[in-house]
Amino acid sequence: MGKKNFKPNQRETNVSTKVRADKVKSKVNGGVFVYTGAISTAELAEKLNVQVSDIIKFLFLQGKMITINTMLDDELIGTICLEFGYDFQKKNIVEAENFEDLVINDDPSKLKERPPVVTIMGHVDHGKTTLIDAIRNSNLVAGEAGGISQAIGAYQKEIKGKKITFIDTPGHEAFTAMRSRGASVTDIVVLVVAADDGVMPQTIEAIDHAKAAGVPVIVAINKMDKPGADPNRVKEELMAHDIIPEEYGGENICVEISAKTKKGIENLLETIILVAEMKELKANPDRYAMGTVLEASLDKFEGPKATLLVENGTLKEGDFLVVGTSYGKTRRMTNEYKRVLKEAAPSTPVSVIGLSEVPEAGDKFMAFSLESEAREIATKRKLIKESKTRNATSAASLDDLFNMAKEGETQTLNIIVKAESTGSAEAVKASLEKLSNDNIKINIVRATSGAITQSDVLLASAAHAIIYGFNVRPDALTRAKAEEEHVEIRLHRIIYALIEEIQAAMKGMLAPTFKENVTGQAEIRKLFKVSKIGTIAGCMVTNGSIKANSKIRLLRDGVIIFEGKLGSLQREKDQAREVKEGFECGMTIEGYNDEKEGDIIEGYEMVEEKE
Secondary structure: OOOOOOOHHHOEOOOOHHHHHHOOOEEEEOOEEEEOOOEEHHHHHHHHOOOHHHHHHHHHHOOOOOOOOOEEOHHHHHHHHHHOOOEEEEOOOOOHHHHHHOOOOOOHHHOEEOOOEEEEEEOOOOOHHHHHHHHHOOOOHHHOHHHOOOOOEEEEEEEOOEEEEEEEOOOOHHHHHHHHHHHHOOOEEEEEEEOOOOOOHHHHHHHHHHHHHOOOEEEEEEOOOOOOOOHHHHHHHHHOOOOOEHHHOOOEOEEEOEOOOOEOHHHHHHHHHHHHHHHOOEEOOOEEOEEEEEEEEEEOOOEEEEEEEEEEOEEEOOOEEEEOOEEEEEEEEEOOOOOEEOEEOOOOEEEEEEEOOOOOOOOEEEEEOOHHHHHHHHHHHHHHHHHHOOOOOOOOOHHHHHHHHHHOOOEEEEEEEEEOOHHHHHHHHHHHHOOOOOOEEEEEEEEEEOOEOHHHHHHHHHHOEEEEEEOEOEOHHHHHHHHHHOOOEEEEOOHHHHHHHHHHHHOOOOOOOEEEEEEEEEEEEEEEEEOOOEEEEEEEEEEEEEEOOOEEEEEEOOEEEEEEEEEEEEEOOEEOOEEEOOOEEEEEEOOEOOOOOOOEEEEEEEEEOOO
16 A cells, blocks of 8 residues: 655645646637636637627627627637637636645556445444444443544554454434535445334435445444344335345345444454455555545644545655645644554544644645645635635524514524534534524524633624533633623533524523532642542632532533542541632542543532522
8 A cells, every 4th residue: 555665756746836827728729719717708809810899799699798808608608619610628727725626537557455434324322333342342432422422433444454444423413414524535334223223314314425425335234132133124124215235136235243242243344345345446645645634623732633534645744734724734643543653545544733723524635745835725725715704693692582482583593612523513513503494593603623712702792692512611711701791601511402402492492490500610730649549639729619529520621521520529638518719629529530630620510590
């Protein structure tokens, strides 16, 4: 897979800015007028060697009024060329800043076999991540909130000398956009269907994405270890959606597995290799890399970080990248095991640091030979994007929305979404936008990753928007600013709870019974490891107070790391009922021992709201 140590200048570039700058807009070649875009009447007359007056007269008789400076569209150019004895051909020139549209036709002799990119799809809780666990011998499920995947993970596995790249996409209905993105970069879809549950709404949606992407579908009928497993019923339900098993004369291979017991996993992997060999997947490793952002976030210590899938070419340490509207130098690449890589061949997923800002999940990326070129292209892309996205509408609070919905009034609800990653932010955004109806429009002002900040509050104040935090929290200063600006901040950890809340408000049925009251925050200044007790966090209460037996959440850079209950609270050597702002204390957290210095422990209580 292109393991030779070729130097950067030996790699082929994907676009040439010099060629773009010097390109000829139009010319006549063998009786054919070749052009790239709109052209004036005077320019066309010169190229065709005819009088401008003759063209104007011809079109006047056709009922079309033009002047010498009129910019002609494709229809008029074609009509004029045919009238004056020329054929015509339009050539589409892709500018470097629009590299998503670039089509590369590689020399077949330079193409080499690459691993298949396999996307795992299916309904929530049908066992997709458990299947990845079984393949990788890992334990990914344990770290997921609410028992569902809420970000894209990419992993490579070698099977009998052949590599396979797996993409695990979330199965909940809210993550349509993420699954759609997964299908757009995949070669093969493994559709996981629970043998005891059958075809469900997101199963059908995953089938639609696979069809749209035009990729083969292998069905993994999972949970065959369960008493109610009925693979034949699953196959019959799949046929209603044009997934026809091989044994019924179709093209879809169905493999019966149990991700829990690992039965049938080997057979599934061999089937993937077989389908991949039939597709003859190839790429040119001897060119600068191109690909897609699977996930991106802002790391507290390393800055903007992106998970990239290299689709063509080879990405090397030190390459200059344009990723969405950001740019930078590939300072370090790591795989899913955090092992540092010097290069990444086609179909390899890597985590990259060194970008100027956090890109969006789903953005395309391209490597360039010069930093100046990467910076210029990224700047152009940013200006183009900014010119396309301008929002300015008014809205109200969720309670106002609730009241207006009851009265049947039309209302616009502006929302700012902040989440722990760009993938989650995009998923929440897509889910909320789908809730719009004839009476209420959901307008997403901003959807980005990272903690809720004072700048978010100021934007919400200007746009009359509500801030929704998904797995992130505001600090004390941001919360105070929100109160000052009368900005509403609503926080959730499970996406369907967020959606249900807005749906209830839209139906005029919002009736909150309990409200969260944050009692205070404490910063961890020092950690002490004590046998039989675990980790004791030496803290300073920076805001409000922390109460014994309080519900708490652990925040790291504004993102929720853990949610649970305070184990113990000590002031000096004594147990304390409450420690107030400005005092030091020691704390333990029930069932958690992985605190870090600088983390914030936030205490809160649920208070019943009075009518």
